[in-house]
Amino acid sequence: MIAEVIVQSNVKNLNRIFDYKIPSEYDGREAELIGARVSIPFGRMKSLEEGFIVNIKEDTEYEVKEIARVEEKYLDKNKLDLSNWMSKRYFCNLADCFKLMLPPGTTSKLPQNRVKTKNLNFVSLKKDIDEIEKDIDSGKLKSPKQIRTLKFLIENGDSLVSDIEMFAESSRAIVNTLCKNGYTEIIEKKMERDPFESKNIEPTQKLELNAEQENAYNVICNSMEDLLFSEFLIFGVTGSGKTEIYLQLIEKALNEEKSSILLVPEISLTPQTVNRFIARFGKDKIAVLHSKLSVGERYDQWHKINDGKAKIIIGARSAIFAPVKNLGIIIIDEEHDSSYKSEMYPRYNAKEVARYIARQKNIPLVLGSATPDLETFYRAKNDDIVLLELKKRANDAVLPKIDIVDLREELAKGNKSMISTRLYEEIEKNLQEKKQTILYLNRRGFSTFVMCRNCGYTVKCKNCNINLTYHSNTNKLKCHYCGYEEKLVTVCPNCGSKQIRYFGTGTQKLEYEINKIFPNASTIRLDVDTVTKKNSHEQILEKFKNENIDILIGTQMVVKGHHFPNVTLVGVIAADGSLNIDDFRANEKTFQILTQVAGRAGRDKETGRVIIQTYNPDNFSIECAKKHDYNLFYNTEIRMRKQLKYPPFCDIILIGLTSNKEKEVIKISEDIHNYLKNRVLKENIGIILYKAVPSPIDRIKNKYRWRILIKCKFSDDIISLINDTIDKYYSLNSKNVRITIDLNPENMMSL
Ligand code: ADP
Ligand code: ZN
Ligand code: ZN
Numbered sequence: 001m002i003a004e005v006i007v008q009s010n011v012k013n014l015n016r017i018f019d020y021k022i023p024s025e026y027d028g029r030e031a032e033l034i035g036a037r038v039s040i041p042f043g044r045m046k047s048l049e050e051g052f053i054v055n056i057k058e059d060t061e062y063e064v065k066e067i068a069r070v071e072e073k074y075l076d077k078n079k080l081d082l083s084n085w086m087s088k089r090y091f092c093n094l095a096d097c098f099k100l101m102l103p104p105g106t107t108s109k110l111p112q113n114r115v116k117t118k119n120l121n122f123v124s125l126k127k128d129i130d131e132i133e134k135d136i137d138s139g140k141l142k143s144p145k146q147i148r149t150l151k152f153l154i155e156n157g158d159s160l161v162s163d164i165e166m167f168a169e170s171s172r173a174i175v176n177t178l179c180k181n182g183y184t185e186i187i188e189k190k191m192e193r194d195p196f197e198s199k200n201i202e203p204t205q206k207l208e209l210n211a212e213q214e215n216a217y218n219v220i221c222n223s224m225e226d227l228l229f230s231e232f233l234i235f236g237v238t239g240s241g242k243t244e245i246y247l248q249l250i251e252k253a254l255n256e257e258k259s260s261i262l263l264v265p266e267i268s269l270t271p272q273t274v275n276r277f278i279a280r281f282g283k284d285k286i287a288v289l290h291s292k293l294s295v296g297e298r299y300d301q302w303h304k305i306n307d308g309k310a311k312i313i314i315g316a317r318s319a320i321f322a323p324v325k326n327l328g329i330i331i332i333d334e335e336h337d338s339s340y341k342s343e344m345y346p347r348y349n350a351k352e353v354a355r356y357i358a359r360q361k362n363i364p365l366v367l368g369s370a371t372p373d374l375e376t377f378y379r380a381k382n383d384d385i386v387l388l389e390l391k392k393r394a395n396d397a398v399l400p401k402i403d404i405v406d407l408r409e410e411l412a413k414g415n416k417s418m419i420s421t422r423l424y425e426e427i428e429k430n431l432q433e434k435k436q437t438i439l440y441l442n443r444r445g446f447s448t449f450v451m452c453r454n455c456g457y458t459v460k461c462k463n464c465n466i467n468l469t470y471h472s473n474t475n476k477l478k479c480h481y482c483g484y485e486e487k488l489v490t491v492c493p494n495c496g497s498k499q500i501r502y503f504g505t506g507t508q509k510l511e512y513e514i515n516k517i518f519p520n521a522s523t524i525r526l527d528v529d530t531v532t533k534k535n536s537h538e539q540i541l542e543k544f545k546n547e548n549i550d551i552l553i554g555t556q557m558v559v560k561g562h563h564f565p566n567v568t569l570v571g572v573i574a575a576d577g578s579l580n581i582d583d584f585r586a587n588e589k590t591f592q593i594l595t596q597v598a599g600r601a602g603r604d605k606e607t608g609r610v611i612i613q614t615y616n617p618d619n620f621s622i623e624c625a626k627k628h629d630y631n632l633f634y635n636t637e638i639r640m641r642k643q644l645k646y647p648p649f650c651d652i653i654l655i656g657l658t659s660n661k662e663k664e665v666i667k668i669s670e671d672i673h674n675y676l677k678n679r680v681l682k683e684n685i686g687i688i689l690y691k692a693v694p695s696p697i698d699r700i701k702n703k704y705r706w707r708i709l710i711k712c713k714f715s716d717d718i719i720s721l722i723n724d725t726i727d728k729y730y731s732l733n734s735k736n737v738r739i740t741i742d743l744n745p746e747n748m749m750s751l
Contacts, residue, residue: 001030003067004055007042008095010345012726015093017054018042021066030056035075037102039068047144052098054080074102074306074323078360085356088719091726091741092346100321100346103306104298105156105167122158122294123175126185128701129154145174150183156295158187163296204279206248213241216388217248220364224252224329229359233335233380234368236390237628238599239397242368246331247280249366250312254281258328259311263350265337266290266316268560270538274314281312289315289322317342317350320357327361330354334560335367335376336592338746347742370599370630371592374641375648377634400570400601400608402626406617407574418505418513423571423611427551431521435606436544436566437551438558440597441510441573444527445469448504450477450489454497459489465699471529472508482701510573511553518551526554559596565604570597575614575622582696583748584646587621591633594625645688647744651714653722654707656695656740656751662704666692668729668737669706675728676708679721687712687721696749707751714743 004017020040022030033053042049048068052075075083075098083097125132132150135141141150145168152168153159164170178184209217216234223230236242250260264273269290277286287301287310304310306323313322317340320330332340332354340350351367358365367376367385380387393399405420415421430437449467450459459468461479468477468486476485489500507527514523526540537557544552545564552558552567578590594612602608614622624633642649655672659665669692676689688711695705712718722741729739742751 001027002057002060002064003030003033003038003053004057005038005040005051005067006054006094006098007040008050008052008099010093010096012093012730015087015095018051019060019062019064020051021064022056023067023070026070033070033073034077035080036073037071037075039071041065041068052095054094078357081360082353082356086346086348086353089352089714090346090348090743091722092348096346100318100348101323103302105152105163105295121161121186121188123149123153123161123164123179123184124158124187125150125153125183126179127183132183143174143177145170146178146183149174149178153184157291159295163294167295167299201275201279203282204276206251206280207241207244209244209248210241210394212236212390212392213245213394216390217245219386219388220245220249220329220366221252223364224249227362229362229364231355231358231365231379231385232367232388233372233376233385234366234388234390235372235377235380235630236368236370237393237399238370238596239393239395239603240370240390241394242333242390243276244394246333246366246368247277249329249331250277251280253328254285254311256328257311258326259313259324260328261313261315261319261322261324261330261354263315263317263319263330263332263340263354265334265339265560267339267537267557268334269314269316270541270562272538272541272562277312277314284309286310286312286314287322289313289319291316291318320350320353327357327363329364329366330358331366331368333368335369336371336373341744341746343742343745343747343750345740347740347745349744371595372630374588374634374637378638378648395604397603397605398607399628400598400610402598402610402612402628404617404622404626405611405613407613407615410613417517418510418573419517419571420611420613423613424517426569426609426611427518427521427571430569431518431550433568434548435568436548436564437569437571438564438567438597438600439510439514439551439553439571439573440555440558441505441507441553442555442577442593443469443504443506444480444508444529444555445478445506446472446508446512447502448506450500450502452492452494452497453499453501454492455495457492457494459493462486463700463702465697469506470502472512473529481697505573507553507555514551514553521550522547523551523553524549526552526557528555528557531557556593558600559593562600563603564600567600568602568606568608570601570608570610572597572610572612572614575612576616579616579619579621581749584641584644585746585748587619587633587637587640590619591621591625591630591637594622595628595630598625645711650688650711651718652744653710653712653714653718654740654742654745654748654751655710655722655725656742657692657706657708657737658703658740659737660702660704661736664734664736665704665706668732668734669708671732672725672729673708676710676721676725679724685717685721687718695751705751 001022003020003022005020007014036053038051039048040051079101083094086097087094136147141147148168149164149170161172220232234242253260274288287304289301308325313319342348354365379385405422410420427437447470461468461484463484464479464481466481468479471478478485491498511523511525524544531537579586598610601610620636657665657669673692680689690709692706692708695707698705
């Protein structure tokens with residue numbers, strides 16, 4: 001018998017089937033091998049390559065080699081089907097889809113008993129991935145062990161030496177050599193704690209559901225019993241008791257010996273979140289999967305699921321691929337969150353994958369949000385999704401009162417500070433009453449750009465077409481895209497003038513100003529600059545809560561999922577940041593973030609106050625957030641989307657092209673555009689094709705970025721068109737240009 005094998009490779013031309021002879025010892029049970037990982041001789045390669053059996057057949061017309069060894073089997077029919085579907089939809093290789101479903105760290109033979117270690121030295125890549133790959137391709141790097149180690153790090157991020165030894169079959173000596181040659185470095189990192197370290201978690205009992213909750217719960221339970229696929233949207237304001245419903249649905253599944261997957265946004269996957277589930281179900285049945293765990297820990301969690309011990313899986317996007325047994329329900333919390341869409345190859349959308357899996361297994365898919373994704377709500381309105389509403393907060397806390405301050409008037413009154421008179425008074429009041437305040441500003445750093453008053457020159461990153469941000473603690477200008485840093489400029493490099501000024505504001509400057517205005521108030525800042533190796537996101541929030549610090553200042557990190565009973569005031573320093581981005585979702589993102597950040601205020605007995613400062617007080621997304629009126633927001637926004645033809649009224653495909661050679665990227669982009677244009681004209685294909693243009697950020701890390709935008713209705717015809725386009729790209733002289741295809745990107749700036 002013959003096996004059809006997919007070779008593990010991300011080279012596009014190898015994304016096809018190769019035939020291999022099945023060793024005779026499998027006579028009669030060949031069908032069991034479908035989905036198995038195999039080692040195979042391949043091409044002229046001396047070492048064995050890795051592959052996956054995707055099908056079995058009687059015969060082949062080719063002269064074929066025999067499979068050298070059959071390894072373990074982690075893929076079943078469902079996973080193969082899912083991979084097939086994904087590879088078509090997201091234009092990626094099958095093998096790269098398989099990879100998402102294998103144990104973390106899988107490269108070669110897997111050790112059975114992993115030894116835990118307390119070593120805190122992480123090995124981290126020092127060189128750019130592109131550069132490393134270049135050195136590998138050019139043969140500059142020869143040692144297979146070194147190459148294996150680097151590839152492992154590229155795939156799995158910073159790793160413990162022990163994990164590298166185990167999974168990449170490398171050694172400490174190899175790591176040392178790589179460090180000496182500048183490829184890697186050793187960094188001390190606080191080992192992310194055992195996801196279950198938390199000591200005394202008080203067990204909780206299930207709460208008696210209120211009428212709205214009970215209705216939602218019953219509707220979903222009925223569907224679970226019918227063993228049919230159905231999709232639900234629990235649309236409930238922050239604090240309306242969505243999580244309690246999830247807990248009880250999971251309990252129901254558990255009572256029937258079924259597993260559950262709960263996806264949450266990466267950023268809100270904190271011990272606080274996980275503890276609520278441990279408190280109800282104990283830790284033995286729970287597995288947690290997210291990117292902050294080391295590979296070894298992810299490996300352990302993965303096997304806890306695969307062995308059927310963990311029946312409740314809580315995780316970020318990629319946990320949707322967990323090897324669960326007997327899945328009963330999938331729940332996606334904060335379903336509007338953009339982190340469910342991968343911005344790395346394979347660029348899949350976990351919500352779509354979840355829907356596919358739920359259909360395969362005939363189970364319910366439950367989405368929950370206070371500010372549903374417009375596209376989800378549209379589907380609910382059109383009866384694709386069952387809408388379940390929770391209109392009031394579960395513990396009877398009232399929604400906060402939101403006021404808008406017009407910063408233009410403030411300026412007219414001569415107040416140039418970041419804090420309006422109104423916000424000043426409210427903070428003052430909170431300080432006197434010993435209540436806590438959160439100030440939100442979606443810009444980090446001190447000043448967001450540096451400009452010469454004399455000639456208008458702005459200081460930009462030398463690798464990216466992006467203004468540098470001033471950071472006061474290091475007294476340096478920093479690029480937020482590539483990490484490039486340079487010393488402060490005092491003389492204009494363009495005209496020699498000394499009229500260099502700093503404009504714009506970031507969280508650092510906000511903290512500085514607050515400390516000046518309120519010298520007696522204690523403050524703490526939360527943004528990627530303060531979340532360092534020593535202070536985790538979680539620790540900063542715990543400190544804010546436990547030490548009753550007066551004011552928390554932060555970026556969107558402060559927005560998600562936390563419950564601070566003593567916070568009664570939230571200030572949004574500038575609501576305009578997310579409005580001015582070049583993205584059709586700008587209004588939606590603004591509405592969501594304002595609603596979420598406002599939801600942090602007054603979650604207990606006392607009514608919260610929210611002050612939103614803005615230069616656009618008449619913008620409808622700000623007005624709707626003020627009124628807590630999602631429906632009004634939806635009706636206004638959906639009309640605009642329809643008029644301008646944006647999702648959900650079409651699908652968007654972005655073709656991104658990057659290269660460090662500007663002329664080549666322009667040439668290839670235009671060639672591809674012409675190819676598409678000819679096909680569309682000749683075959684009368686119903687898409688809207690836009691011209692090839694430079695991306696919104698047209699240079700990052702010295703790579704020039706161009707893109708082609710297509711609006712269409714995704715279909716098999718479109719799949720063929722795009723695949724032909726990719727073939728066309730390979731047929732051009734495109735060695736120095738990289739192509740990326742993204743279906744329905746969440747972030748229009750990403751390509
Ligand atoms: P959400 O997930 O919608 O933000 P939560 O489930 O976290 O809401 O509930 C908010 C608060 O209300 C929590 O403190 C929770 O314990 C409480 N709560 C939820 N459901 C009930 C209920 N049925 N009775 C009493 N309190 C409840
Ligand atoms: Zn100048
Ligand atoms: Zn840069």
